Amino acid sequence: MAVSQVLRSEWTKLRSVRSTAWTLSLAFVVTLALGALISIVANASFGDLSAEEQLTFDPTFLSFAGMGIGQLAMIVFGVLVVSSEYSSGMIRTSLAAVPRRGTFLLSKVAVASALALVVGMVTSFGAFALGQTLLGEHRAALGDPGVLRAVFGGGLYMGLIAMFSMGIAAVLRSPLLSLGILMPFFFLVSNILGNVDATREIGQYLPDQAGNAVMQVVPQPGDSPPYGPWGGLAIMVVWVAAALVGGALVMRSRDA
Secondary structure: OOHHHHHHHHHHHHHHOHHHHHHHHHHHHHHHHHHHHHHHHHHHHHHHOOHHHHHOOOHHHHOOOOHHHHHHHHHHHHHHHHHHHHHHOHHHHHHHHOOOHHHHHHHHHHHHHHHHHHHHHHHHHHHHHHHHHHHHHHOOOOOOOOHHHHHHHHHHHHHHHHHHHHHHHHHHOOHHHHHHHHHHHHHHHHHHHHHOOOOHHHHOOOHHHHHHHHHOOOOOOOOOOOOOHHHHHHHHHHHHHHHHHHHHHHHHHOOO
């Protein structure tokens, strides 16, 4: 089967599954809703901040406050894209139609990643626009230094989270096992490692901690990682590449 046919097949499978629309819609709604709520609170309480806190106020990053929860929906999307065929047994049929496992996985990841990146960009620009509207006089403009990079980087971050989840799901094959590891890792473990003094140097190299750097415009006190915004995103890309390579190796070496 030609690569173009495999891509069309994967797109057909992706858009015919209800979980695709539900998870991506949830990522969009949750990110915008929580970002809007935090922006309203921040605008109302700005006068209560200290002089130092007002100087380091980052309206751009604040509008992405909901992304920490919204990314969990992207994780579910990435996991289900790959592992649902294993749980349903359809993987045998898919591999019978596309015996070249590398082509099969690459096509699946390429189609799902393109969709995740589009949704990520819409979510990031939407969260920024809504958040800045609600911040009133404290808002940032897209043309301000570093802001466009941060908003564009936010979209990339959402897409990369989904891609990383696809790689892990390809390694583990089980949706329950994949989600049972990824959800606590991003929601709890990473935050703990990144905020405890003894483990902060390790935590700042985790995929989400490093990727977050691209969305920050104003440096925060005590937060000086040994990489810049794009350097942090590059670290995240390395994590994603490692997960996808691992998934490809497992798919090649194990029976369906």
